[in-house]
Amino acid sequence: DRGSVQNSPKLYDVEYLMPVSLGTPSQQLNLDLDTGSSDLWVFSTLLKESMVNGQTLYNPNASTTSDKMEGYTWKITYGDQSYSSGDVYIDTVTIGDLTVSTQAVEAAKVVSEEFTADSDNDGLVGLGFGIINTVQPYKQKTFFEKAMPGLDSPVFTADLKAGAPGRYNFGYIDDDAYSGNITYVPVNSTDGFWRWVSPGFQVGSAGSFNSTRIHGIADTGTTLLLLPDSVCDAFYSQIASAEYEPSQGGYTFECGDPTVPDFYFGTANGQMIRIPGSYMSYSKTDTGSSRCFGGMQSDSGVGFTIWGDVALKAAFVVFDQGSEQLGWAEK
Numbered sequence: 001d002r003g004s005v006q007n008s009p010k011l012y013d014v015e016y017l018m019p020v021s022l023g024t025p026s027q028q029l030n031l032d033l034d035t036g037s038s039d040l041w042v043f044s045t046l047l048k049e050s051m052v053n054g055q056t057l058y059n060p061n062a063s064t065t066s067d068k069m070e071g072y073t074w075k076i077t078y079g080d081q082s083y084s085s086g087d088v089y090i091d092t093v094t095i096g097d098l099t100v101s102t103q104a105v106e107a108a109k110v111v112s113e114e115f116t117a118d119s120d121n122d123g124l125v126g127l128g129f130g131i132i133n134t135v136q137p138y139k140q141k142t143f144f145e146k147a148m149p150g151l152d153s154p155v156f157t158a159d160l161k162a163g164a165p166g167r168y169n170f171g172y173i174d175d176d177a178y179s180g181n182i183t184y185v186p187v188n189s190t191d192g193f194w195r196w197v198s199p200g201f202q203v204g205s206a207g208s209f210n211s212t213r214i215h216g217i218a219d220t221g222t223t224l225l226l227l228p229d230s231v232c233d234a235f236y237s238q239i240a241s242a243e244y245e246p247s248q249g250g251y252t253f254e255c256g257d258p259t260v261p262d263f264y265f266g267t268a269n270g271q272m273i274r275i276p277g278s279y280m281s282y283s284k285t286d287t288g289s290s291r292c293f294g295g296m297q298s299d300s301g302v303g304f305t306i307w308g309d310v311a312l313k314a315a316f317v318v319f320d321q322g323s324e325q326l327g328w329a330e331k
């Protein structure tokens with residue numbers, strides 16, 4: 001079996017949403033595929049109206065195939081301190097023609113203001129490892145873990161694009177979606193993330209390669225590229241107008257600055273993925289400002305590097321849960 005679904009970026013590529021069908025008759029919601037967490041949760045009719053702001057709500061009572069898991073609850077807090085919680089139903093879930101008939105659907109009863117404010121986002125499909133699923137008293141498998149046994153190959157791929165729709169594929173690798181070879185690196189799933197080690201980085205096409213092991217996670221649910229301070233300093237020192245602005249919460253530079261270099265990160269066997277300098281102009285710092293907030297920021301508040309959408313949209317990425325490895329290719 002296999003599946004394929006288009007993903008669509010929101011403004012500034014802050015997140016990528018995909019259509020997902022839940023229940024019978026099907027209810028279509030737009031969800032954020034998130035390899036940095038492992039709960040599938042949705043805005044639902046269980047929420048107070050004050051927490052809803054245009055989102056489409058999953059109504060378990062309108063689904064003939066939903067079963068309430070009595071006594072089961074969930075509560076998740078993300079790295080940016082946003083959170084949600086609620087009850088658990090078993091129902092059928094379809095993503096891109098791939099159906100899981102007994103998926104744990106976590107129906108929100110409470111969501112934090114960040115989620116309420118994000119009116120296009122109806123919830124998340126966590127595709128980290130199930131070990132960090134938050135359902136109590138017994139954690140639940142992710143959509144991919146439930147689908148995996150029936151797939152042609154135990155992989156899913158992420159093809160995120162800058163300012164354009166991309167695609168998530170399940171169960172196969174589309175050889176027309178990338179160029180050159182896919183280079184694989186080992187993954188450590190102990191803490192539930194797609195955690196891997198990059199051998200180093202290079203700033204600019206004429207720069208030298210800095211051999212320094214960078215421990216981090218591949219996370220489609222994080223917008224930016226969060227890297228060690230030493231790497232950020234090496235990058236922003238090459239941009240004439242760059243400054244670290246505590247008031248803005250990070251590095252900024254003049255949006256049109258022509259000195260913004262490309263950034264390369266190593267994967268394995270000498271392969272490097274090139275992130276175009278244009279991806280580093282994340283967003284204007286304030287309305288009417290000429291300064292841009294950098295797409296690369298410090299990971300010092302996190303404790304490990306996060307290869308978020310700014311990095312992932314420069315590559316074709318294979319999440320191979322069968323052999324716990326990540327595949328990287330240019331495109």
Ligand SMILES: O=C(Cc1ccccc1)Nn1cnc2ccccc21
Pocket residue numbers: 034036037078079080081082124219221222223301302306
């Ligand atoms: O929370 C983060 C980024 C982050 C910020 C600070 C420290 C550690 C990590 N990403 N993320 C990953 N999945 C998410 C889902 C919702 C909100 C944010 C999400």
